[in-house]
Amino acid sequence: MTGELLKLTSVSRHFGGLKVLQDVSFAVRPGTISGLIGPNGAGKTTVFNLITGLLPPSTGDITLSGTSLLGRRPHEITRAGVARTFQNIRIFKEMTLLENVIVGMHRHLDYGVPGLMFALPKYRAAERRARDRARELLSWMKLDHKADDLADNLSYGAQRKLEIARALATEPTLLLLDEPVAGMNSTEKTELMREIVNIQGRGYTIFMIEHDMRFVMGLCEEISVLNFGKIIAHGGPEQIRSDPQVIEAYLGREDDEVSVTAGDAR
Amino acid sequence: MLETLDNFWSIYSNLVLSLGTASLLALSIYLTLSCGMLAMANAAFMGIGAYTSSILTMNYGWPFPAAIAAGMAAPAVVAFVIGKPTLRLSGVYLAMATLAFGEVVRLVIIRAEGLTGGALGLNGIPQLTQWWHVLLAVVLVLALLARLRRSKIGRAFEAIKEDETAAGLMGIDVNGHKMLAFALGAAIAGLAGVLNAHLTFFIGPQEYGFDRGVEILTMSILGGINSLFGPVIGAVIVTLLPELLRGFKDYRAVANGLILVLIVLFLPKGLWNPAAFRRLLGWRGKKGVTP
Numbered sequence: 314m315t316g317e318l319l320k321l322t323s324v325s326r327h328f329g330g331l332k333v334l335q336d337v338s339f340a341v342r343p344g345t346i347s348g349l350i351g352p353n354g355a356g357k358t359t360v361f362n363l364i365t366g367l368l369p370p371s372t373g374d375i376t377l378s379g380t381s382l383l384g385r386r387p388h389e390i391t392r393a394g395v396a397r398t399f400q401n402i403r404i405f406k407e408m409t410l411l412e413n414v415i416v417g418m419h420r421h422l423d424y425g426v427p428g429l430m431f432a433l434p435k436y437r438a439a440e441r442r443a444r445d446r447a448r449e450l451l452s453w454m455k456l457d458h459k460a461d462d463l464a465d466n467l468s469y470g471a472q473r474k475l476e477i478a479r480a481l482a483t484e485p486t487l488l489l490l491d492e493p494v495a496g497m498n499s500t501e502k503t504e505l506m507r508e509i510v511n512i513q514g515r516g517y518t519i520f521m522i523e524h525d526m527r528f529v530m531g532l533c534e535e536i537s538v539l540n541f542g543k544i545i546a547h548g549g550p551e552q553i554r555s556d557p558q559v560i561e562a563y564l565g566r567e568d569d570e571v572s573v574t575a576g577d578a579r
Numbered sequence: 580m581l582e583t584l585d586n587f588w589s590i591y592s593n594l595v596l597s598l599g600t601a602s603l604l605a606l607s608i609y610l611t612l613s614c615g616m617l618a619m620a621n622a623a624f625m626g627i628g629a630y631t632s633s634i635l636t637m638n639y640g641w642p643f644p645a646a647i648a649a650g651m652a653a654p655a656v657v658a659f660v661i662g663k664p665t666l667r668l669s670g671v672y673l674a675m676a677t678l679a680f681g682e683v684v685r686l687v688i689i690r691a692e693g694l695t696g697g698a699l700g701l702n703g704i705p706q707l708t709q710w711w712h713v714l715l716a717v718v719l720v721l722a723l724l725a726r727l728r729r730s731k732i733g734r735a736f737e738a739i740k741e742d743e744t745a746a747g748l749m750g751i752d753v754n755g756h757k758m759l760a761f762a763l764g765a766a767i768a769g770l771a772g773v774l775n776a777h778l779t780f781f782i783g784p785q786e787y788g789f790d791r792g793v794e795i796l797t798m799s800i801l802g803g804i805n806s807l808f809g810p811v812i813g814a815v816i817v818t819l820l821p822e823l824l825r826g827f828k829d830y831r832a833v834a835n836g837l838i839l840v841l842i843v844l845f846l847p848k849g850l851w852n853p854a855a856f857r858r859l860l861g862w863r864g865k866k867g868v869t870p
Contacts, residue, residue: 387744
């Protein structure tokens with residue numbers, strides 16, 4: 314094992330006759346920021362759903378630090394060290410920011426039934442630690458001043474940040490971000506870029522799906538490109554930017570364009 | 580003074596104590612509702628608790644505490660068994676499955692005549708329930724639920740209610756927590772059944788049918804499930820209402836249905852809604868400060 318935190322080996326997923334993912338293989342090295350890009354409908358979110366156990370792969374294997382994640386339920390995969398955010402934000406809207414983050418600490422709050430029933434010192438200490446840690450995580454995302462606000466009242470961009478803080482609360486080794494800057498303005502994007510670099514600096518491995526090319530190219534050391542359920546390219550930002558297949562997937566082939574122009578002219 | 584109190588108690592003790600058992604029932608369904616599940620089996624769990632304990636005290640001479648324990652354990656075990664396949668259902672499907680289960684329990688009680696007295700019910704249950712039993716049960720259940728709310732289990736329930744998928748990805752065992760809410764709710768409903776049966780001398784299968792299930796749901800929804808006060812207040816209102824409207828006794832089920840509709844339409848969070856109170860008071864407060 315040459316330092317691969319997450320590894321997908323010939324993973325496929327079919328929905329009935331529809332082949333959403335075919336023979337997808339790639340690896341994420343620990344401590345890096347890497348990304349998965351591709352046109353809409355390429356199957357990117359399905360990759361995340363397979364990794365986090367929301368869907369089982371039809372064939373292939375997914376391992377985290379060498380142990381297979383197959384057949385484990387989502388909460389077990391979270392406990393194994395994978396956390397994620399969602400493309401369509403899924404924060405707990407009726408809770409405060411602080412409560413949202415503390416929910417992520419579920420497994421790490423270990424005070425036993427008697428501790429819970431009688432509010433023993435052990436329980437109180439654990440709850441206090443959880444609150445302190447939650448405030449710290451919120452401060453990483455510059456949200457600590459809103460800790461006691463209702464999550465529903467946050468702006469779109471802030472909700473995305475809250476989701477990252479909540480994911481970090483599960484103490485993951487691998488953080489999966491599904492379109493972290495979707496719907497953010499450029500100031501927010503620049504801020505989030507800095508915050509993600511800081512998170513990496515604290516020892517987390519980050520793997521993201523993102524459409525914003527400037528964001529992906531600016532952050533990721535390694536990028537995989539998915540098109541129609543297949544990995545068509547893999548490499549550093551420079552390599553990806555100049556890959557003819559990637560350009561084709563994003564911009565279309567030249568003869569496509571010709572025919573379109575011809576159609577317009579008519 | 581003491582005499583009037585005595586008089587009041589001799590007339591109304593049954594009503595006051597049934598406020599207690601109704602509160603227990605409302606709190607039992609609060610548990611599953613707070614976990615986002617619309618499970619309608621609590622009337623059946625109450626029946627299982629009532630019949631189990633009554634048969635044990637009447638026919639086998641069990642001491643009351645042991646009968647209470649059995650009357651709570653039996654529905655919890657049944658909940659565990661039927662929960663395995665049904666709790667993965669969501670929304671209205673869970674409601675349908677649990678309602679059907681309630682009918683099964685009612686019919687089994689009617690059929691198992693030798694044990695349960697069939698449609699005629701059980702007569703001559705020893706009146707073992709003291710007023711302080713009911714009070715203690717309500718206080719203990721409230722304390723237990725209050726502790727749960729303030730712990731990781733309460734937060735997990737709330738997370739599951741808001742978004743099951745997200746809750747699972749927070750490392751929360753969704754199925755395990757749903758089962759806990761369901762079985763614990765069953766035990767509390769069973770406790771209410773035990774206390775009620777040993778208060779009223781007689782129990783029959785029709786007491787634990789569909790009407791009772793709707794009544795339990797009405798209490799909880801009417802009061803609101805944002806806090807523990809809600810279900811208790813709802814239970815008090817739904818229990819007292821037929822006493823206040825004695826003339827309409829035959830329409831009790833109609834009144835319950837009507838309350839449910841009105842609450843869902845106009846007060847979806849129930850009568851007891853601390854957030855709304857705070858908003859209301861805050862608004863008034865501000866208005867008072869700035870002239």
